[in-house]
Amino acid sequence: MPDVNMPKLSDTMEEGKILRWLKKPGERVAIGDILAEVETDKANMELEAYDEGVLSEVRVKEGESAPVGAVIAVLAGADDVKPAARPASRPEPAPAPARAEPRPESGREPWRPTVVRRPEAAAEPEGGEAIKASPRARRIAREHEIDLRSLRGTGPGGRIVEKDVEGAIAAGGAAPKKEAETVSAPEAPPRGERRMELSRVRRTTAKRMSESKREVPHFYASSDIRMDEAVRLKATLADLGGEFEGITFTHLVLKAVGIALTRVPEVNASYDGDAIVLHDTVHVGIATAVETGLIVPVVHDCDRQPLGALVRQARALVERARAGRFESADLIGGTFTLSNLGMYPVSTFAAVINPPQAAILAVGAIRDVPVVEGSHVVPGRLMTVTLSCDHRIIDGVIAGRFLAELSGLLTRPLALVV
Amino acid sequence: MPEPRVITFREALREAMAEEMERDPSIFLMGEEVGHYQGAYKVSEGLLARFGEKRVIDTPIAETGFAGVGIGAAMVGLRPIIEFMTWNFSLTAYDQLVNNAAKLRYMANGQFTLPIVFRGPGGAAHALAAQHSQALESLYAHVPGLKVVMPATPADAKGLLKAAIRDDDPVVFIESEVMYALKGEVPAGEHLVPLGVADVKRRGRDVTIVTWAKMLHTSLKAAEELAQAGIEAEVVDLRTIRPLDTEAIFASVRRTGRCLVVQEGWPFAGVASEIITLVVREAFDDLDAPPERVTSLDVPMPYATNLEALVLPSPDRVVAAVRRLLGREQSPARPAAAGGAR
Numbered sequence: 001m002p003d004v005n006m007p008k009l010s011d012t013m014e015e016g017k018i019l020r021w022l023k024k025p026g027e028r029v030a031i032g033d034i035l036a037e038v039e040t041d042k043a044n045m046e047l048e049a050y051d052e053g054v055l056s057e058v059r060v061k062e063g064e065s066a067p068v069g070a071v072i073a074v075l076a077g078a079d080d081v082k083p084a085a086r087p088a089s090r091p092e093p094a095p096a097p098a099r100a101e102p103r104p105e106s107g108r109e110p111w112r113p114t115v116v117r118r119p120e121a122a123a124e125p126e127g128g129e130a131i132k133a134s135p136r137a138r139r140i141a142r143e144h145e146i147d148l149r150s151l152r153g154t155g156p157g158g159r160i161v162e163k164d165v166e167g168a169i170a171a172g173g174a175a176p177k178k179e180a181e182t183v184s185a186p187e188a189p190p191r192g193e194r195r196m197e198l199s200r201v202r203r204t205t206a207k208r209m210s211e212s213k214r215e216v217p218h219f220y221a222s223s224d225i226r227m228d229e230a231v232r233l234k235a236t237l238a239d240l241g242g243e244f245e246g247i248t249f250t251h252l253v254l255k256a257v258g259i260a261l262t263r264v265p266e267v268n269a270s271y272d273g274d275a276i277v278l279h280d281t282v283h284v285g286i287a288t289a290v291e292t293g294l295i296v297p298v299v300h301d302c303d304r305q306p307l308g309a310l311v312r313q314a315r316a317l318v319e320r321a322r323a324g325r326f327e328s329a330d331l332i333g334g335t336f337t338l339s340n341l342g343m344y345p346v347s348t349f350a351a352v353i354n355p356p357q358a359a360i361l362a363v364g365a366i367r368d369v370p371v372v373e374g375s376h377v378v379p380g381r382l383m384t385v386t387l388s389c390d391h392r393i394i395d396g397v398i399a400g401r402f403l404a405e406l407s408g409l410l411t412r413p414l415a416l417v418v
Numbered sequence: 419m420p421e422p423r424v425i426t427f428r429e430a431l432r433e434a435m436a437e438e439m440e441r442d443p444s445i446f447l448m449g450e451e452v453g454h455y456q457g458a459y460k461v462s463e464g465l466l467a468r469f470g471e472k473r474v475i476d477t478p479i480a481e482t483g484f485a486g487v488g489i490g491a492a493m494v495g496l497r498p499i500i501e502f503m504t505w506n507f508s509l510t511a512y513d514q515l516v517n518n519a520a521k522l523r524y525m526a527n528g529q530f531t532l533p534i535v536f537r538g539p540g541g542a543a544h545a546l547a548a549q550h551s552q553a554l555e556s557l558y559a560h561v562p563g564l565k566v567v568m569p570a571t572p573a574d575a576k577g578l579l580k581a582a583i584r585d586d587d588p589v590v591f592i593e594s595e596v597m598y599a600l601k602g603e604v605p606a607g608e609h610l611v612p613l614g615v616a617d618v619k620r621r622g623r624d625v626t627i628v629t630w631a632k633m634l635h636t637s638l639k640a641a642e643e644l645a646q647a648g649i650e651a652e653v654v655d656l657r658t659i660r661p662l663d664t665e666a667i668f669a670s671v672r673r674t675g676r677c678l679v680v681q682e683g684w685p686f687a688g689v690a691s692e693i694i695t696l697v698v699r700e701a702f703d704d705l706d707a708p709p710e711r712v713t714s715l716d717v718p719m720p721y722a723t724n725l726e727a728l729v730l731p732s733p734d735r736v737v738a739a740v741r742r743l744l745g746r747e748q749s750p751a752r753p754a755a756a757g758g759a760r
Contacts, residue, residue: 136675139703155707156745162675162706274648 002051004073006066009040016040017065018072023055029075036072053077133160140165145200169204171328172295201293212355216271217391220350221399223407227366227381230413237417243308250286250340251311253363253385255416258282258302258310260405261336266398267389268335270356276393277356285334285354286314288321296354297321298334307417342366348384358394359402362386383410422573422603430572430604431461431537431593434579435499437607439469442497445583448475448484449501449538458503459539459598485511485536489518489588492534497583502538505592506550512557519588520563535582537591540568541632541682542730544596548718551726553682555631556689558590559660565589565613566659570634572602574657577611585613594632616663618670622650625740626670628693629680630656633731637680640736651740659689667693668701675706676743680736685713707743712736 006016019037023029029049036047056076060066131148133141137160141148146168148160155161198206230252237244261268261282270277282303285296297317302310320326339351340363351362364384371380385406389399409415425433439445446469451458453466453476466474477484481502488498502508508515515536522530542551559566567582567589569575575593582589619634620641629637634655641651654670656663671677677697679690690711697709715729 134675134706135702136704136706154745156742159707159745161745273650 002053002075003071004035004047004049004075006038006060006068006070006072007047008068009038009043009045013040013068015065015067018060018062019044020062021058023049025055025058027055029053029055049075051075131160132158134162136162137165140169144169144203170208170332172201172204172326172331199292201290201295205294208355209352212353216353216355218350218353218388219391219396219399220386220388221396221403222348222384222386223403224382224384225407226371226411227383230410231366231381233413233417237307243312245311246315247307247311249342249366249383250338250363251307251314252410252413252416253340253361254284254286254299254302254314254338255307255310256406256409256413257284257336257338257361258305259409259415260402262303263405264398264402266394267359267387267402269358269393270335271358271390271393272356276358279335281333281335283333283335285331285337286318287337287339287351288318290322290324292324295321295326295331296334296337297326297330298332300333336360338363342383348386350386351388353388353390355390358390359399360388361406362388422605424601425572425604426598427569427572427575427593427600427602428459428461428598430576430602431579432463432465433604434576434583435462436465436468438580438583439465439473443473444495445497445499446473446475446491447499447501448477448488450477450479450503452476452501457501459595461593461598462501481507481511482514485514486518488534488536489514489522489532492519492532492588493522493530497533499535499537499583502536504550504595505538505540505554506552508536508538508554515558515564515588515590516561520561523587524563531586532588533583533586535579535585535589535591537579537582538593539595539598540592541594541596542714542719542726543594545721545723545726546719547721551719553684553714555590555592555659555681556683556687559689559692560687563588565661566592567613567657568592568631568659569611569657570597570619570631570655572600573604573609574611574617574655576604577609578613578657580608581610581613584610589613592631597632597635611657614658614661614663616666617655617657618652618666619655620651620653622652622674624650624674625652625676625678625743626667626674627651627653627678627680627736627740628656628667628670629653630659631682633680633682636731636733637736639733640740643733643737644740649740649744662693662696664696664700667697671697671701672704675704677701677705677709678736678739678743679709679711680731681711681713682731683714684716685711686716688713707745710739710743712739 009016017039019039021036022034029035029052031049031052033049034046035049038045038047053075054077055073057074059074060070060072066072132153133148134155138148140162144165146165151160151164151168153160154164230249234247234249234252237247265278268279268282270279281301283298283300284302285298287294287296297320299310299314299317305313317330320330334354334357336357337354337360339360341349342363342365344365346364347367348364349362351360353360362385366381366383369380369382370377371382385403387399387403435447447462447465452462453471453474456463462474485500488500491498519532519534523532540555541553555566555568558564565585565587567578569578579591582591620638622641627637627641634653637653641653644651652670652674654666677694679693681688681690683689690713694709694711698705712731712735714731717729719729720726
């Protein structure tokens, strides 16, 4: 029947007040459980159990004080339990046992020191271990509202370092601490100007796009592609329905890009400091506007999947993205990006590369234009695409070869369905 | 803009002294063997013939004495350059430097300035054993009132020595025997490098190496090797230990997130300790790893050359420390992800 005594928690402490019992009589107590909060002359402390058993009796009520050494509670049923070593996970040393006299009213054993833990010493309230992260990683995580607990550290000894947090940010932000909300404007905006807090997605876009434009030497190559056949093919496939239901020009371009990338693999690449990384897989991201900003769901294996399957996959992804139900897996692994503004009256534009990818394709609207065929001017349908390339690893000739392949595939689009 | 020519570190120092002595008749050079023997390491070669015995003065082997004479001369308005044959011998005159040179302007409430330069080679050369191989800059940088300057290239040697001679406070100017023959481009004529301004000698994004003097070359070699492995080290040459160019250090560490200090001196209470303390305090939130240092081992220098090589910081040790800071080698391509077009 071990007693629980009022510990001496400071040199000047003579008595302590029980602020709150965290265990009730009848409850099981394990070593290390917090029994009570005690107010001393210096601070509020937590009183940790040194023995295990069942709390059988509480002798000092909440709000009452007891002198150092007094029995404040009794644990029962622990007599046959071997005195276990203190768990190693409690780094706080016990305070030096005070040479307090056993109180006469205890009458049994002299009191034992009780392990005491300051509440503020418990770093993670959820009971997790202290997170090992570099200060830089912590700062960036704070700025992007990334929860460090959701990350795996790859630094020395498993430390979370900058790269790990950047990885999470790139993947759209791991488990967010709190949803970054658009802050509503104050009731009466002073001069017709409102300040919108950046959403997490927007912040990531801002950071990555400035990085890209700052660090990646872009060059641009454009091509006007005859789309007459592709327009007919798309109409035919749309009529067929089935897996082609909801087919768009984006899907046709996606398939054409997939094939062109296998024919000019230098474009399906990443820049990695001292190396060009050529990707064997062809995973194409589709830049997609969502409420909170811009995200890039990735359609896998655009070279191998038949057009119908691509249509299904791309539609599902974009739908999930727009509904805000996308997962981080939807956004990673891209080797190339497609940005299509063809649904707007945009004839041509140049996109910013999504690093570390080597290139991005900007797709404009299909226009009715006069085209010279032999010695005749005929009505034609033209679409202008612009390839932005990372000049560190792609030269103009490669861009030209890629656009030639792409143009060929879209001009005679049967290859996309066979 | 003066034309750069390739000359040695030794010639750059000589040129700095000669140009300044031409410019200002209150400057004189004093020390052991600086005159008739033409300098123990031939730094002052030809200066006696050019400026005469009143301005290039041979002394007995008595560091306390001639350091004190120099301090007295500075107090009454001359601008002495005091040469120690090596900084190891300055320890005899340590009291003169610490208690007189560093303190008199302060204790006289500014009635005197002390425009004096103490110069000579410091650090290890080859097999000079424990008493003659010491890098003592932290001893002098410890003392408020002394400036400590340590060039690593011939151009910096010239520009810094000229600036040190023109400075109105006592300057400890530490050269290196093994760098005297180092060649480099040096502007002819007026070329001043301000005291207290560091110089980034190599740009890099992955780690900052803070260093000075001879260790600059060790660090640059290491940086070359690291570059082969895709690790880009930025090498910051302090040039002046005190006043310390903290902003240059912090700016670099803020970019790279990692800091390594490479010094020739011993680890305990060395300049590296001070730099790392400042970095941890001022750039804490930018650190991606605990700062590291590479120093000489904490022992008196062995005489045996193979052991000497073990004690001194080497490019290999710098490379190893950088790899520790980075945790591992660069991993392959990161996955592409959100962000995107337009």
